[in-house]
Amino acid sequence: MEKAKISASQLFILMVMFELGSALLVPLAIDAKQDAWLAILLGMAVSFVLLLVYHRLYLYYPDLLLTEYIQKILGKAIGSVLAFVYILYFMYDASRVLRDFGEMLLAFAYPDTPLFIANALLMLVIIYTIRKGIEVIARSGELLFIFMYVLAVAGFILIISSGLIDSKNLQPVLEGGLFPILKVVFIQTLYFPFTEVIVFTMIFPYLNNSKKAKVTMLCATGLSGINLIITMLINVCVLGVNLTARSQFPLLSTVQTIQVANFLERLDVFFMLALIITIFFKICVLFYAAVVGTANLFKVKSPSRLSYPLGLIILFLSITIASNVQEHIYEGLKVTMFVLHIPLLAIIPPLLL
Structure with missing residues (x-):
């Protein structure tokens, strides 16, 4: 671990940014149709239980990374294997998010640019940032957090003033009863994006005041959950359930419909920044966790040296995980949930505790 410390407010900002991440982009919980917002709300509420499990593990080992205390709990042999699995998971998750970024950029702004080039440009910036350490990542978050929220509030006001909201699209509430919503909660919204914050068990030891970890974690998840609920409410109100489900990136489709006073329109590029x-x-965050975890597991003296090889692996993985967008989305919402998210985020941590 590097000799660095971050404050509770910096951790809060990183967690909010992390949870919003790619979840803002996709039609989250749309399998629950017009009750998608309710599935997100329940997913957030249930995730608090697992977040408290992660926090309790951190309290037992406040100075150790997840990959270290797994070895203490399970023994060197099994612990090392499981720690390596978590590192691979962080890298795989990072590659999925990078693919989301590339697909969004190609769909809305650069249709003739190869996916590899779009992903590589972002990856270069990320590798540079990772080499600078966790303090620089946290300070960058403080700078850009305000800018992002100004864009979000401006977008919300513009959508309202455009007269696009049709609340009838949210009716009927609980059309198919509670079961379809609970199904979406336990196979989707609980894990993506809320309990993905297990990655922060690799960052908690850098916190300068360990007593604030619990409140910070719950407040950050609460704020990002509310943001995602509002986003899905707006998407369904503006586009309707069918269009939201069919749209690859519903938030950007919603923003494209903004038209104020016949001159303020085509603001999707503006919101792509956010x-x-x-x-x-x-x-x-995912890449940093993979770097410090690998350095710790394989006793590498200088973790920043790993940023180039691991960065290249994530970059090539983002291109090869799926041959097209549909396959990428199917893999993310169906296959990955059962193979990786449920065991690594919901089953193993309580067993470790």
């Missing part, structure tokens, strides 16, 4: 900021921080 999405790129949140995606940048999500990849940074």
